[in-house]
Amino acid sequence: MTLRIYNTLTRSKEDFETLEPGKVRMYVCGPTVYADAHIGHAMSALVFDIVRRYLEYSGYVVKYVMNYTDVDDKIINKANQLGVDPFALAQQYIDDYAANLEALNVLPASVNPRATEEMDYILTMITKMVEDDHAYAVDGDVYFRVDRDADYGKLSGRSLEGMEAGARIQIDDRKEHPMDFALWKAAKPGEPAWESLWGPGRPGWHIECSAMNFHHLGEQIDIHGGGNDLIFPHHENEIAQTEAITGKPFARYWMHNGMLTLKDEKMSKSLGNMVTIKEFLAQHPADVMRLMVIQSAYRNPLVYSEDTLSAAQQVLKRLLSAKNPAMSGSAGLSSQASASLKETAEKARENFKAAMDEDFNTAGALAAIFELVKAINQARDDSASQADLDPAQAVFNELTSVLGLQLDTSQREASDAAPFIELLLDLRSQVRAEKNWVLSDRIRDGLKELGVSVKDSKEGSTWSWE
RNA sequence: GGCGACGUAGCCAAGUGGUAAGGCAAGGGUCUGCAAAACCCCCAUCAUGGGUUCAAAUCCCAUCGUCGCCUCCA
Numbered sequence: 253m254t255l256r257i258y259n260t261l262t263r264s265k266e267d268f269e270t271l272e273p274g275k276v277r278m279y280v281c282g283p284t285v286y287a288d289a290h291i292g293h294a295m296s297a298l299v300f301d302i303v304r305r306y307l308e309y310s311g312y313v314v315k316y317v318m319n320y321t322d323v324d325d326k327i328i329n330k331a332n333q334l335g336v337d338p339f340a341l342a343q344q345y346i347d348d349y350a351a352n353l354e355a356l357n358v359l360p361a362s363v364n365p366r367a368t369e370e371m372d373y374i375l376t377m378i379t380k381m382v383e384d385d386h387a388y389a390v391d392g393d394v395y396f397r398v399d400r401d402a403d404y405g406k407l408s409g410r411s412l413e414g415m416e417a418g419a420r421i422q423i424d425d426r427k428e429h430p431m432d433f434a435l436w437k438a439a440k441p442g443e444p445a446w447e448s449l450w451g452p453g454r455p456g457w458h459i460e461c462s463a464m465n466f467h468h469l470g471e472q473i474d475i476h477g478g479g480n481d482l483i484f485p486h487h488e489n490e491i492a493q494t495e496a497i498t499g500k501p502f503a504r505y506w507m508h509n510g511m512l513t514l515k516d517e518k519m520s521k522s523l524g525n526m527v528t529i530k531e532f533l534a535q536h537p538a539d540v541m542r543l544m545v546i547q548s549a550y551r552n553p554l555v556y557s558e559d560t561l562s563a564a565q566q567v568l569k570r571l572l573s574a575k576n577p578a579m580s581g582s583a584g585l586s587s588q589a590s591a592s593l594k595e596t597a598e599k600a601r602e603n604f605k606a607a608m609d610e611d612f613n614t615a616g617a618l619a620a621i622f623e624l625v626k627a628i629n630q631a632r633d634d635s636a637s638q639a640d641l642d643p644a645q646a647v648f649n650e651l652t653s654v655l656g657l658q659l660d661t662s663q664r665e666a667s668d669a670a671p672f673i674e675l676l677l678d679l680r681s682q683v684r685a686e687k688n689w690v691l692s693d694r695i696r697d698g699l700k701e702l703g704v705s706v707k708d709s710k711e712g713s714t715w716s717w718e
Numbered sequence: 719g720g721c722g723a724c725g726u727a728g729c730c731a732a733g734u735g736g737u738a739a740g741g742c743a744a745g746g747g748u749c750u751g752c753a754a755a756a757c758c759c760c761c762a763u764c765a766u767g768g769g770u771u772c773a774a775a776u777c778c779c780a781u782c783g784u785c786g787c788c789u790c791c792a
Contacts, residue, residue, distance in 0.1 A: 263722085283792070296792035326790070405721090408787075414720050415788065457790085479792030480723080486791090510723085511786065520791055547730055547741075551723080553785060559729050563742045567730095570741075573756070603739095607732080615731050619740035626757090633749095633757050689751060696753080707755050714755095 255310065257475075258551060258611045260483060260506040261407055265611055270474050271504065276307050276314045277469040279503070281461060281478035281486070282364070284321040285345035286330050289352055290526035291541065291556065292479075292512040292519040298542055299509040299550045300477045301358040301656055306608050309654045317468045318361040319461060320346050323368050323454055328443055338444055339368070352529040356538045357656050365464040367455060371446050373463040374455045377497055378435045378448075386496040390426045392438025392451040398431045401492050407506060408484035433489055435459045458489035465494065465502075476503035480510060480551075481518070510553045519556065527556070539657050540564045546614040546655055567618075568659075574625040574648050575661055580711045582635035590640045593631050597647040600624040604651050614655065624648050661716070673704055677713050680706075 255268040270276055280300045283293055300318075307314050322342035331338035346366070353360075367374075378394055381387035387396050398404045398412060405411055415431055424430070434456040439445035445452035455463075465473060471494075478487065487506065494502040511518045514525050532541060543564040548554045585593065600620045607616030628644050652659055680695045696706045703718045 260722095281792070284790080289792090293792050299792090324790085408721070410721055410788075477792095480786065481791055482787095483722080484787055485789090509792070511792080513785075516785070518786070518791090522791065544730090549731075552731095553724085555730085557729090559742085563730055566742050569755090576756090613732070615741090616733085616739075619732065622740055629756055684751085687751070693752075700754095705754070708750070708753080709755085710750095 255609045256611055257505050257507065259504075260480075260508050261503075263409075266505070268505070270312070271472055274312060276312045276475060277317075277473040278304065278307075278314055278475040278477070279317045279319075279461075279465050279469060279473055280361075280476075281482055282318045282320050283349060284324050284326060284457075285342045285349060286324065286327040287345065287521055288528040288530060289349050290519055290521070290528050291532050292526070293349075294352070294356055294529045294532070294541055295512045295545055295554055296477075296479050296509050297353055297358050298356060298545045298656070300507075301356075302546070302550075302614060302654075303475070303477070303507070303612055304359065305654055305656055306612060314362075315469065316359075316361045317363050317365065317464065319464045320349070320364060320366045321457060321460060322346065322366045323444060324457065332442075342368075348530075352533075355533050356529070356541060357658055359656075363468050365468055367460040367464070370460065370463050370467060371455070373467045374459055375446075375448055377459060377463050377466065377493065378455075380497055381435065381493065382449075384496070387435055388428065389436075389450045392436075392453055393426070393434055394436035394450055395427055395432040396435055396489065396492060396496075397428060398433070398492065399429050401496065403495070404431075404492055405488065407488045407491055410484065410488075433458065433485065435493070458486055459493055461486070462490050462493040465490070466497075471498040471502075472500055473503050475505045475507055477507045477509070480508035483508060509550045512554045512556055514556050516555075536561075536565070537568065537658075537660075539568050539659065542656055543567050546618055546657075549615060550612060570625060571621070571652065571657070572659055572661065574628045575645065575659060576632065578632055578636055578638040578641050579709070582632075582637055584637035585631060585634065585640045589631070589634065590636070593627055593636070593640060594643050596627040597624055597644040600627075601647055601651060604654075608654075617651070617655065621648065621651050624651070673699065673715055677706065677715060681713060684708075 256265045257268050258265045280296075283289055304314050304316050320342075323338070327342050328338050331341045334341070378387065381396065382389060382394060385397065386400055387394050405415075412429070412431055436448060436450060436453050436455060438450070439452045439454060443454070445454060476487065476490075491502050513519060514527075517523065517525060519526050540561070544554060544556070544560055547564060547567065554560075600623045603620035603623065604617045607613040607620060610616070624644060624647060628641060628648065631640060631644070676695055676699065680692055683691045699706055699715070704715050705718050706713055706715045
């Protein structure tokens with residue numbers, strides 16, 4: 253079975269072949285750090301975390317690079333507003349973002365380069381482009397010369413003529429072509445600046461990513477990811493820069509996630525319609541966010557609403573049901589039934605892989621996991637022993653962890669309240685024995701209001717946090 | 719205006735030529751003192767109109783609609 257990936261560059265699914273056998277070089281555009289990250293950023297981080305986890309599960313060694321853009325107009329403006337140092341501000345948001353990712357159970361990148369630490373590479377690349385006439389300097393700025401690049405527009409499917417017709421480009425007489433973009437910006441007074449052949453200044457956004465790719469992954473990479481709002485101009489320009497220098501195709505596969513939307517509108521800092529990751533995680537487990545992503549197709553828009561949120565919560569509950577242990581004192585399955593459960597588990601794994609191999613079809617993969625959930629729960633109802641359930645639950649754990657789900661049930665033991673809840677349930681089972689339903693229900697309802705749900709069964713009562 | 723993506727049941731969503739996976743919600747049932755959970759049953763002809771084909775949700779054309787990009791943005 254071969255993994256196939258939808259490549260934005262060719263607008264089609266292609267068989268996945270790496271530059272170097274068994275190894276994947278992967279780069280994902282990280283955030284510009286000037287504000288709290290919102291759940292749209294979380295979506296992107298989760299999509300590529302799942303891609304990375306699945307590649308590793310499939311046996312690849314993945315070098316995963318995610319950058320931080322830590323010098324930029326918005327950072328500088330915000331720092332000026334607050335009267336703080338822009339570098340300190342960026343550092344604070346980098347720390348916050350890293351904490352967000354950890355809370356979301358996103359695996360750490362192999363490297364998290366920062367623009368400000370890559371100046372040598374950035375300046376080397378710009379110098380080379382100027383030498384080769386791919387770029388030119390004007391008044392301390394340096395611009396990329398788009399009309400020297402016959403391929404310009406190949407990722408976004410645009411032509412230079414078409415873009416000019418758009419007429420939303422600001423006119424700058426100093427540029428040779430309206431679409432020429434900045435590689436280097438001359439510093440204004442008071443701004444952070446680095447020395448260069450063209451005077452003090454700072455890099456344009458696009459060259460940063462080209463340079464960090466070049467430094468950490470080399471001339472060519474396997475997968476380049478990011479939100480589909482970056483296709484143009486950011487990724488288009490990365491391609492133009494890097495290929496101008498190397499003369500080789502830059503990234504083999506361009507992957508773009510769809511936007512997270514709120515009421516049919518993209519969630520973004522500039523529109524101000526955002527829910528931050530911090531706010532979200534204060535209300536919901538990280539698995540809920542991840543399940544919203546898993547349930548949908550990564551290339552399509554993900555609608556964030558009460559409906560999709562509560563659906564994800566319900567999905568989480570259902571997944572957790574598969575982790576319940578065998579009922580105490582159960583007789584065990586017949587050997588045929590036990591073997592059949594194992595078979596179902598193997599089949600679920602195959603279906604899971606088949607779905608993921610088809611451009612990371614996580615919704616299909618989740619369906620495969622639900623086949624297994626159903627089989628496990630059926631077996632348990634059919635008085636399976638824990639030994640019967642073990643192999644199937646092992647597969648369940650394996651597959652859910654490939655998706656990065658935590659399905660944490662340990663909070664039961666971890667809570668300080670646990671002994672008190674146990675005590676209440678102990679009392680309740682006594683009044684239940686006396687058929688004092690009024691008191692029994694009062695305890696159950698009271699606990700419910702405190703977020704503890706009680707379940708009665710023949711073997712006794714169990715509880716869990718809502 | 720240009721470029722791109724998309725439109726499958728109340729909602730999310732799989733399926734890219736052979737007569738519609740899965741989940742949530744809703745409804746019916748088993749279990750339960752009653753619940754909850756679990757289990758069983760039930761729930762769509764695929765935006766619209768043409769065309770190609772023995773056969774289309776799946777290919778082609780048109781129309782309508784939604785979103786993204788064209789300016790910083792995951």
